[in-house]
Amino acid sequence: MNMQQMMIQAQKMQRELQKAQDALAEKEFKITKAGLVTITVLGSKEVKSIEIEEDGYEKDNKEMVEELIVSGLNELFNQIDEENEEINKRITGRSGGLGF
Numbered sequence: 001m002n003m004q005q006m007m008i009q010a011q012k013m014q015r016e017l018q019k020a021q022d023a024l025a026e027k028e029f030k031i032t033k034a035g036l037v038t039i040t041v042l043g044s045k046e047v048k049s050i051e052i053e054e055d056g057y058e059k060d061n062k063e064m065v066e067e068l069i070v071s072g073l074n075e076l077f078n079q080i081d082e083e084n085e086e087i088n089k090r091i092t093g094r095s096g097g098l099g100f
Contacts, residue, residue, distance in 0.1 A: 013091055020087045027083075029076045033068040036061070041076045043083070 024043035032038045036056040040048040056065045088094065 017087070017091045020091060021084070024080070024083060024087060029079050031072045031076055033072045034064075037065060037068040037072060039069065039072040039076060041073070041080070043080050045077060045080060047073070 027043040028040055028048065029043065030038065030040045036053045038049075038051040040050075042048055050069060052065060055061065
């Protein structure tokens with residue numbers, strides 16, 4: 001394979017990777033913790049919504065609800081990272097993307 005063909009292939013891979021990452025950024029990830037807290041995050045890691053059931057508003061539940069939110073966000077961010085890693089492996093054959 002000559003240099004020009006390699007460049008064309010790399011550009012094609014880069015476009016595919018960008019398209020897949022753009023789709024991931026738009027995708028919604030949702031988790032419900034203990035039936036009290038539901039969190040929705042976009043693949044761009046932008047928090048879209050946090051819903052707390054009425055039972056979560058009780059004063060005694062404050063610390064638990066805060067922990068559920070943190071735990072839920074961390075789980076969602078890990079899911080997004082894992083999916084991004086899968087995109088990189090599928091398109092480039094390795095983790096971390098093209099390395100440009």
